Amino acid sequence: MLAFVRDHGAPHILVVYGLGVAPALLEACADSIIIYNSIDAPALRVPPEVSARFDLVLTGAEWQSDEVEARHPGMATAIMPVGPEFAGVDQHRPLGGPKDYDLIYVAAAQGYKRHDLLLDALETLPRDVRALFVFGYGEEADRLRARIADAGLSVDCIGPPGVPIDEVNRLMNRARFGMVCGRDDGAPAILTEYMLAGLPVLCTDDLVCGRQFILPDTGRCVAPGDLAGGIMAMRADAVAFSPRDTVLARWTWPHTIERLRPLLKKIWLNKYGNIDAG
Structure with missing residues (x-):
């Protein structure tokens, strides 16, 4: 991933899931909006020196948001778990067959x-x-x-x-x-x-x-x-x-994106002061 960032530049948004992100990657994406999705309990499954680099933590319950606040006071959180709240409309659907x-x-x-x-x-x-x-x-x-x-x-x-x-x-x-x-x-x-x-x-x-x-x-x-x-x-x-x-x-993804959009805009403005920056 570091090689990809070197070759193509950092993404506007970097989403981290659960475990396994290296501090070097976060450093390379310092100008990105870095979002963490906790996936499982506990809320933060990475060391404090890693989680300190996150701009937004998506949680699954209020107590998880409280855990983030306790570790990083003032860090932005939203109860917006990626799995159930960004559901695809057609990936899972009724088929009308027998129920055996x-x-x-x-x-x-x-x-x-x-x-x-x-x-x-x-x-x-x-x-x-x-x-x-x-x-x-x-x-x-x-x-x-x-x-x-x-x-x-x-x-x-x-x-x-x-x-x-x-x-x-x-x-x-x-x-x-x-x-x-x-x-x-x-x-x-x-x-x-x-x-x-x-x-x-x-x-x-x-x-x-x-x-x-x-x-x-x-x-x-x-x-x-x-x-x-x-x-x-x-x-x-x-x-x-x-x-x-x-x-x-x-809860399908179009609904959740509308809730996420103003959070991303606020983070971007805090970083750059101009929504068109970069």
Whole structure:
């Protein structure tokens, strides 16, 4: 990336996701607007000497914005998580096919996604409750498959490796609703991706970022211990929600860009004093 910047110049806007940005790159892009998207909890997953160079931090919840303020007083923040708030209109969409699964959980086969909570609930429910797990990656897939088999659950697993986006959309369309069980998680993009595919979302109420996307029209939040009841309620009335319409009205990227634009303009003016500079 340093070679690219040397050859082509720094971008007007540099967006940093999660981990892995070198201070040398930020120095080379000192005249850029540098935006950081936290992705996961905690809010800042880089050292202070790196985060001090950010002009704007996009967070997934108020507590994350507070963490940024505590480390860097006065730094600009916005609760505007890139994943769910910059959703594409057509990448995930209803297909109108049959629904042969009750629920789908698209999530890495890793502990922080808390598949075990969902399996605990499914073990208490009738075996005609059908679920589909889609793993893009993760080291726990074999263990989860073994537990599913030992318990005789009606759960099918796909991946790792992951499947193409169109296939994810097709798989979503086979389910009545989508699941999010993570707690120490950034606002997952999958929240609005499910919704754009026409699926309401059942979410655990201790998710630290992203619960603002669960509205009466888009899904339900339940305590982790109440997942079994939540699953049966969603199974009964998933068709009563209108998740896609709500996302289209609130959270697709054209809406969010309109909120982001004045923040970028303010940062640019603070740096250059003239919106036409550079």
